[in-house]
Amino acid sequence: MSTPEKSYYPYYSPYDPCKPIKVKTYSTPPNLYLGFQPPNLPQFSPKEALRAGTLWKPLYDPYYSPYEKAKEGR
Amino acid sequence: MWVYEKKLQYPVRVSTCNPMLAKYLVEQYGGADGELSAALRYLNQRYTIPDKVIGLLTDIGTEEFAHLEMIATMVFKLTKDATPEQMKAAGLDAHYVNHDNALYYENAGGVPWTATYIQAKGDPIADLYEDIAAEEKARATYQWIINMSDDTDLNDSLRFLREREIIHSQRFREAVEILKGEKEKKKFF
Secondary structure: OOOOEEEEOOOOOOOOOOOOOOOEEEEOOOHHHHOOOOOOOOEOOHHHHHHHOOOEHHHOOOOOOHHHHHHOOO | OOOOOOOOOOOOOOOOOOHHHHHHHHHHHHOOOOHHHHHHHHHHHHHHOOHHHHHHHHHHHHHHHHHHHHHHHHHHHHHOOOOHHHHHHOOOHHHHHHHOOOOOOEOOOOOEOOHHHOOOOOOHHHHHHHHHHHHHHHHHHHHHHHHHOOOHHHHHHHHHHHHHHHHHHHHHHHHHHHHHOOOOOOOOO
16 A cells, blocks of 8 residues: 655755745655556445445545644644 | 536635635635636647547546646635725735726736637647646645645645546546557557
8 A cells, every 4th residue: 555645854944034944855655656447346335335435445545734733632 | 528526526615714825726716727728728729639539638627627727715705705905905906996806717826817828739648747747746736725825724625636637647647548558559568
């Protein structure tokens, strides 16, 4: 399974005016890795699928704000 | 021809009175990578794309209009009862002067929608690659709006829309695989 997020550590200077963001992250959703979708992948139930936005479990990648996560201490 | 269902693709609930969010959401309404651009791009490209993937462009282009309707609902709910004073505080004073509280196809910076946002090159690979890029850009836009918003109900709907961008990108990538497939050659393993 792929990871939905990657990170890197950009250069920052001691003279930067704002508090540096030491780790930068970006989304790498599952569609980047799947290629042509193979048959018989695991599915959500129809009810779950309507909420998730997809029938296919391997293609489900919910996004939450990192700022929201930080506030909740996640 | 289309058949209209008088309901939204996914429920839209807004829990806070925050017209500022409407200003951001308008990017997905009339912005370069917004839902209007997406719908018009795909529904126009489909005439000059190989038969095998016309249906895909029709389906996704149609769904983009369903997304456009969701965004419109969000923007409307956030601004319908806003006073001129509140519009001004949300940075929507220039919008109010021109449009009152009406919706308009413009981006978050107030630039009106233009057909130059979309392309139809007539080359199937070039067009599908543009479509994949458009889906990824729309996905990123949803992430930035979610980052700016602390309305949990609204973010739930935005997460749904972002997931759909991922699925659309996946299907466009598969369309490329279909069109580039060497069908005469048998594969042996």
